[in-house]
Amino acid sequence: MISFQQAQRLIEKNTPGPKRQTIRVADSLGYVIAEDVKTPFPLPQYDHSAMDGYVLRSRDINSASKKNPIFLKIAGALKAGDPPKFLPPKKAYRIMTGALIPRGGNAVLLKEEATVEGKDLVITKRVAPGAHIRLRGEELKKGAQVVFNGTVIHPAVAAILASLGKGKVQVFARPRVSVIATGSELIQAGTKLTRGKIYDSNSVMISSALRLLGVEPFLVKTVQDRPGILRKIVRKALRSSDLVILIGGISVGDYDYVKDILRGLGVRQIFWKVNQKPGKPIYFGKRRNVIVFGLPGNPASVFTCFYEYVYLAIRSMSGFVNPGLRTEKQKLSKAVASDRQKLVFLKAKVQPSQNGRAVTPLPHQGSHMISSLCDTNALVLIPPNGRGVKKGEKVVTHVLPFLAGG
Structure with a gap:
């Protein structure tokens, strides 16, 4: 023994x-990834608008003020998914969140700060270059490593893989x-x-x-x-x-x-x-x-x-780096006996207490008894010393994977 x-x-x-096996990213939730993933392009890929508003050339309005308003012709509208365009001097485009910044444009005036008269955008203050623009590569440069071998794929990891254009991914089977x-x-x-x-x-x-x-x-x-x-x-x-x-x-x-x-x-x-x-x-x-x-x-x-x-x-x-149950030291909510010779696993419940969390051994500990398993979210390890463990003492607790909030 x-x-x-x-x-x-x-x-x-x-x-x-x-x-290892290769599966669809859409089916990869909960798997462990078996490859390092680097960005094939910068993120974002292009300069685009962070807000709804009007895209313009900031130098066109450097002298704008309430006493000296500057009028820019609204040349059209840009929405997310539209192809790249060019912004001529002294003009502006109505722009939606996510739309590409047209070549020549370098600032966005927020919609709620804009005044429109007919087909003209009326500017009464300067707008700083880069205002409300998400710049190409500001999050990740091309070639940056974003997912490491051994990472568990959760919804956000699946999302980043999809955002990089990966339809399939290598995982541990x-x-x-x-x-x-x-x-x-x-x-x-x-x-x-x-x-x-x-x-x-x-x-x-x-x-x-x-x-x-x-x-x-x-x-x-x-x-x-x-x-x-x-x-x-x-x-x-x-x-x-x-x-x-x-x-x-x-x-x-x-x-x-x-x-x-x-x-x-x-x-x-x-x-x-x-x-x-x-x-x-x-x-x-x-x-x-x-x-x-x-x-x-x-x-x-x-x-x-x-x-x-x-x-x-x-x-x-399945490729998990830490495959065993998570181990914690938790205070016992009540005293328990121990066996003189055997390690005892007690069905237990970890729950909030006044000082954080505590673990409570459940009734019906017999090996043939199943009802207390319904409330079990942890196993408490009682070492073979014959002395038992007092209330308030800390014990090794193996947290089960379905512990709520665990």
């Missing part, structure tokens, strides 16, 4: 590196993941519940967790404790997946066939059992470049092991 830290290191060591829940007691939700049966919630939970990561499960199966059928499905998953998650059948019961089946299919065991609670009998193995997790079947164990171990592997394979 190994420690939590040893297990995470072994996962990091044995998880294959990310693959998300792994193909299969989910197999085992147990003759399991039936699908939506069917009639009979005596001795329970609904399969684990495969639904893990499939949902994968989708939250942007990973659409390649295969999701619920299989009875029948070695022949299970072996056939696991073989298919190993051939078609980058990562296989098996739920249940991994402990030492008479019907726990998973380890033997994996061994028979050529999966090399890297570890089995971690000194923790819940989720002690977690399994991790590898066959060529396919990694395999076996999660104990109790819901809290499945949840904990997924976020502490599988999450790490999936995000690493």
Whole structure:
């Protein structure tokens, strides 16, 4: 049996590196970019108006005042998208926000500051050169690096890529993941519940967790404790997946066939059992470049092991620089007991307190209990000292990805 830290290191060591693929920028949200992106042209590309108003030559109106107004003929109107034009001396164009500055023009008089008499613009004060003009390249020069390899693509990153004319982008591919829940007691939700049966919630939970990561499960199966059928499905998953998650059948019961089946299919065991609670009998193995997790079947164990171990592997394979859960030190809102020998993961809720944020362990901590998972947005790590942790002490807290405002 190994420690939590040893297990995470072994996962990091044995998880294959990310693959690359090229996808549409419009489909890239949440992916990690796998290239450095430089601007092929300056931003903005051209001088253009920052406001609605009138574009003019500032030197034409240097002597303008209320006592000595200067009249400029309005030669037309310019809107965003119009081709470049030339502004003759002693004239002005009506100009809209985003429109190109005509050659010869170098200042914009705001619409609300303008006086128009017929077809003449009446100027009673000078306008400084460059007023209300966004200059070519003022944001980025040509060749400037704007997006770095390893950046997570969020809406603004997608927008900058599109603004540079990129229709496609190279990203780190998300792994193909299969989910197999085992147990003759399991039936699908939506069917009639009979005596001795329970609904399969684990495969639904893990499939949902994968989708939250942007990973659409390649295969999701619920299989009875029948070695022949299970072996056939696991073989298919190993051939078609980058990562296989098996739920249940991994402990030492008479019907726990998973380890033997994996061994028979050529999966090399890297570890089995971690000194923790819940989720002690977690399994991790590898066959060529396919990694395999076996999660104990109790819901809290499945949840904990997924976020502490599988999450790490999936995000690493997806190219994330920091693939694990975010770690914080939070004050406990109440005292908790500890185990003398095992690291304990407590389902917990991080929430505002008088002095910032605090973490509250939730009721129903049993590994078979699922209701408290609905309120769980963090996992608290209680070290094996037998002394417990007092109220107000700071504890290591792993923040789950769906913590509101986290």
